[in-house]
Amino acid sequence: MKFRAWFQCINGCSGKYDLGEIIYRCPGCGDLLEVCHDTKLLKKRSARDWKELFEKRYRKHEWPYGSSVWGKKELVCPNVDNENIVSTYEGGSNLFWAERLGRQIGLDDLWVKQCGMAHTGSFKDLGMTVLVSMVKQMIADGKKIRAVACASTGDTSAALAAYCAVAGIPAIVFLPRNKISLAQLIQPITHGVLTLSLDTDFDGCMKLVQEICRKNDIYLANSMNSLRIEGQKTISFELVQQFNWDVPDFVIVPGGNLGNVSAIGKGFRMLYDLGIVKKLPRLVCAQAQHADPLYRSYIRGFKEYKPIKARKTLASAIQIGDPVSVKKAIRALEEFDGIVEEATENELANAVGRANRTGLLCCPHTGVAMAAAEKLAARGVIKKKDRTIVISTANALKFSDFLYKYHTDKLPGVKSECAYKALELPPDYNAVRDAILANTEGRPD
Ligand SMILES: *Cc1c(COP(=O)(O)O)cnc(C)c1O
Numbered sequence: 001m002k003f004r005a006w007f008q009c010i011n012g013c014s015g016k017y018d019l020g021e022i023i024y025r026c027p028g029c030g031d032l033l034e035v036c037h038d039t040k041l042l043k044k045r046s047a048r049d050w051k052e053l054f055e056k057r058y059r060k061h062e063w064p065y066g067s068s069v070w071g072k073k074e075l076v077c078p079n080v081d082n083e084n085i086v087s088t089y090e091g092g093s094n095l096f097w098a099e100r101l102g103r104q105i106g107l108d109d110l111w112v113k114q115c116g117m118a119h120t121g122s123f124k125d126l127g128m129t130v131l132v133s134m135v136k137q138m139i140a141d142g143k144k145i146r147a148v149a150c151a152s153t154g155d156t157s158a159a160l161a162a163y164c165a166v167a168g169i170p171a172i173v174f175l176p177r178n179k180i181s182l183a184q185l186i187q188p189i190t191h192g193v194l195t196l197s198l199d200t201d202f203d204g205c206m207k208l209v210q211e212i213c214r215k216n217d218i219y220l221a222n223s224m225n226s227l228r229i230e231g232q233k234t235i236s237f238e239l240v241q242q243f244n245w246d247v248p249d250f251v252i253v254p255g256g257n258l259g260n261v262s263a264i265g266k267g268f269r270m271l272y273d274l275g276i277v278k279k280l281p282r283l284v285c286a287q288a289q290h291a292d293p294l295y296r297s298y299i300r301g302f303k304e305y306k307p308i309k310a311r312k313t314l315a316s317a318i319q320i321g322d323p324v325s326v327k328k329a330i331r332a333l334e335e336f337d338g339i340v341e342e343a344t345e346n347e348l349a350n351a352v353g354r355a356n357r358t359g360l361l362c363c364p365h366t367g368v369a370m371a372a373a374e375k376l377a378a379r380g381v382i383k384k385k386d387r388t389i390v391i392s393t394a395n396a397l398k399f400s401d402f403l404y405k406y407h408t409d410k411l412p413g414v415k416s417e418c419a420y421k422a423l424e425l426p427p428d429y430n431a432v433r434d435a436i437l438a439n440t441e442g443r444p445d
């Protein structure tokens with residue numbers, strides 16, 4: 001069987017475009033494209049056979065199928081030859097049973113999908129492997145591409161830089177100066193990728209990179225390029241697979257540019273269409289209150305939507321006021337009986353504090369999703385027995401500055417409720433013993 005996929009307008013304009021074409025928007029209406037698959041052909045293989053195939057490949061070493069993205073190649077991007085795949089063995093991330101935290105917030109079946117346990121420390125690897133592989137394929141097919149570029153709040157740039165470095169393809173990243181963490185800034189630099197630090201915000205970088213790409217044979221790697229969505233939708237595939245092909249009740253994901261919530265919706269939808277699952281979960285998109293255009297639209301029943309000017313937030317990777325995938329996200333949420341929740345700076349930081357106290361290691365964006373889980377559980381929207389998944393989007397070690405400031409109670413707008421600190425003591429038996437005895441009782445459960 002030869003499986004094929006193509007680009008098509010999300011509004012149903014006629015026209016199909018090859019995945020190897022340099023095109024990001026519909027020539028008819030100017031809206032986004034999406035990757036479509038030949039469902040009829042895919043359905044020729046039974047649900048049982050698909051599951052068996054995916055299980056056989058999962059985390060094994062046959063190139064490239066051990067990667068959990070490429071292990072589902074037929075459903076993701078069948079158009080790339082295996083020798084052009086650029087992979088770091090992505091996906092297969094841990095599912096953390098947050099038993100102790102769940103008990104504290106009233107959820108018996110709370111899990112954290114650790115998508116930040118990835119080569120570059122965020123879920124962005126899942127989409128970038130698909131995009132950079134397609135670029136390598138296009139170059140092999142003789143397309144003229146000078147470089148690949150993206151605007152980023154820090155994680156997309158890290159992923160683009162690493163994958164291009166793996167493949168030896170030139171890359172350029174556009175970053176808002178002083179708005180990303182030091183760890184994120186150093187990632188493209190250490191891969192030797194051209195790093196542009198610009199005196200603007202993400203939305204400003206986004207505008208500029210689009211114009212540069214359009215006029216200079218540079219390929220755009222932002223999530224308006226729907227190749228990335230195809231990789232990210234494997235989060236849903238993997239979740240279901242890890243639960244023995246059962247669908248959870250709630251999936252909560254932090255949203256900025258809104259590609260990921262769209263991707264997760266698309267992944268579940270595809271499994272449903274292929275008969276691999278029999279129900280759909282409820283999707284929750286969690287936004288920082290300082291960057292919440294989707295939430296504002298949600299509370300008006302999605303009747304209207306207006307971009308906003310995002311304010312500074314500790315969840316810096318989702319400080320986006322004009323999300324490119326908003327239409328896809330609203331469609332996914334409407335289809336999945338979705339909910340949009342928001343978190344203040346104080347709520348997101350203390351949600352991280354509480355989660356980390358139970359052994360998790362959450363970044364501020366995951367904190368936004370955690371705060372949403374807490375609020376929805378408290379309101380009874382999520383019931384005690386509901387299987388609830390929080391998508392952790394990045395490795396918190398990229399945000400050690402945030403954690404340090406949290407624990408020293410130095411975050412603006414935050415009253416740290418779990419601010420533990422190191423005790424500085426003389427190397428003296430009595431002083432150490434007294435400190436231990438004074439601090440080993442009454443720790444919270
Ligand atoms: C990119 C990113 C997000 C937001 O994902 P979108 O697809 O832009 O909504 C959330 N958290 C982290 C850590 C990210 O890097």
Ligand SMILES: [Zn+2]
Nearest residue numbers: 009013026029
């Ligand atoms: Zn169109």
